[in-house]
Amino acid sequence: KERDPHEEEFYQAVKEIFDSLAPYLAEHPKYQQFGILERLVEPDRFISFRVPWVDDQGAVQVNRGYRVQFNAAIGPYKGGLRFHPTVNSSIVKFLAFEQIFKNALTGQPIGGGKGGADFDPKNKSNAEIMRFTQSFMTELSKHIGPNVDVPAGDIGVGGREINYMVGQYRKLRGSSEAGVFTGKGVDIGGSLTRAESTGYGVIYFVENMLKEFNESLTGKKIIVSGSGKVSIYAMEKAIELGARVVACSDSSGYIYDEKGIDLETVKRLKEVEGKRISAYAEEHDHSSFYGGEKIWQVACDIALPCATQNELDENDASTLIHNGVSIVAEGANMPCTLKAVEQFRENHVGFAPSKAANAGGVAVSALEMAQNSARVSWTFEEVDRQLKEIMQNIFDQSLSAGRQYKCEDNLIDGANIAGFKRVADAMIAQGVL
Numbered sequence: 001k002e003r004d005p006h007e008e009e010f011y012q013a014v015k016e017i018f019d020s021l022a023p024y025l026a027e028h029p030k031y032q033q034f035g036i037l038e039r040l041v042e043p044d045r046f047i048s049f050r051v052p053w054v055d056d057q058g059a060v061q062v063n064r065g066y067r068v069q070f071n072a073a074i075g076p077y078k079g080g081l082r083f084h085p086t087v088n089s090s091i092v093k094f095l096a097f098e099q100i101f102k103n104a105l106t107g108q109p110i111g112g113g114k115g116g117a118d119f120d121p122k123n124k125s126n127a128e129i130m131r132f133t134q135s136f137m138t139e140l141s142k143h144i145g146p147n148v149d150v151p152a153g154d155i156g157v158g159g160r161e162i163n164y165m166v167g168q169y170r171k172l173r174g175s176s177e178a179g180v181f182t183g184k185g186v187d188i189g190g191s192l193t194r195a196e197s198t199g200y201g202v203i204y205f206v207e208n209m210l211k212e213f214n215e216s217l218t219g220k221k222i223i224v225s226g227s228g229k230v231s232i233y234a235m236e237k238a239i240e241l242g243a244r245v246v247a248c249s250d251s252s253g254y255i256y257d258e259k260g261i262d263l264e265t266v267k268r269l270k271e272v273e274g275k276r277i278s279a280y281a282e283e284h285d286h287s288s289f290y291g292g293e294k295i296w297q298v299a300c301d302i303a304l305p306c307a308t309q310n311e312l313d314e315n316d317a318s319t320l321i322h323n324g325v326s327i328v329a330e331g332a333n334m335p336c337t338l339k340a341v342e343q344f345r346e347n348h349v350g351f352a353p354s355k356a357a358n359a360g361g362v363a364v365s366a367l368e369m370a371q372n373s374a375r376v377s378w379t380f381e382e383v384d385r386q387l388k389e390i391m392q393n394i395f396d397q398s399l400s401a402g403r404q405y406k407c408e409d410n411l412i413d414g415a416n417i418a419g420f421k422r423v424a425d426a427m428i429a430q431g432v433l
């Protein structure tokens, strides 16, 4: 912490994992002997670079780009790119660090990485987005490749941005390496189900939690923060399985619809028209928009934070608990503060940590890499079947590690221990590097 005191989110992510590991490490001294913790917290490589581009008025703009290649003990670096004004070294390091353990939990051969830029895609023209992503890729292309580092999307980076980056990479390299990116458009080598996979995966994970109590999603009242890629497909699968999603949000506030959110409207507003979520209430008389307010005040059975880090704090946790929430599953990365998580634990709320619950996206990215290598394309049903199986495995591993080392149904410690074990054992096997 003395080396980089400003990296608060990174230390938060490290603390969460190390707290879980303490008793496990005490029983297994080999990890200390091989310096695993000291090696784990230092990235293999931290790349930061200038991204100059010209806006529509002809003015030169400069942003900062990042790629953190954190750990490749079990496969090429894998993790998304985020374009958001809040991106800085702490954010990309916490995301890349989390990604190491998440990727290990999927059982796929992928290491941990993450990147992005402090670029704000809001209110930018299509031409500006293209010029920015091309400039970003001009530098990033020197550091990535299908067997080295395979980026994907994240906040502010979707199919359009990925396609532009794939195009620029191909132009620079003069070769057609489709496997350099995942989340591509289906017609340029992307996998069916990738767009839906993170959100669907969250719901498959929640289904597994409910099954432990012989319950299902039917009739459950759900709230979902955000209305981006993860949120939309979490809502879609939850509704398909009989739940009633009554609220969702964006950074300007939330909408509430007692009858259940009409997802087709949300998809059109967000995916096609690029509007704010408040436009929903203008079209649906029986719904309301609460500007500047947090969604967590809405009473529900299941809460799914799917927007961004630290969006749910201890006060929000108290409100949710007071209103009778029984499950909280993290669709976003680290959306709950450490104090909020503590409250959920103390009050026996079923809690699904992000590195387990939202691993479906990167798992299907690994399936996209496999399809690209083999030059094949699996059906939607086939990829969805594999996604379900992977989410079930992640749940089983996390539950059994929690039971074995903590003697309780604790999915946080369980996921941290199971992910750590796979990476740390691979590091030991390969020597001190």
Ligand code: NDP
Pocket (backbone or CB within 6 Å): 153, 154, 155, 156, 157, 198, 225, 226, 227, 228, 229, 230, 231, 249, 250, 251, 252, 306, 307, 308, 309, 311, 331, 332, 333, 358, 359, 361, 362
């Ligand atoms: P999108 O950009 O598609 O959507 C993000 C949503 O969250 C938007 O509704 C956005 O609202 C809201 N949001 C973003 N930042 C803030 C903020 N600071 N305060 C309030 N609301 C905010 O991103 P994704 O859906 O791809 O990602 C969401 C989360 O899921 C992130 O934590 C990401 O790391 C994680 N994740 C994503 C995966 C994927 O496959 N896409 C995989 C695994 C994890 P607004 O438009 O108003 O900014």
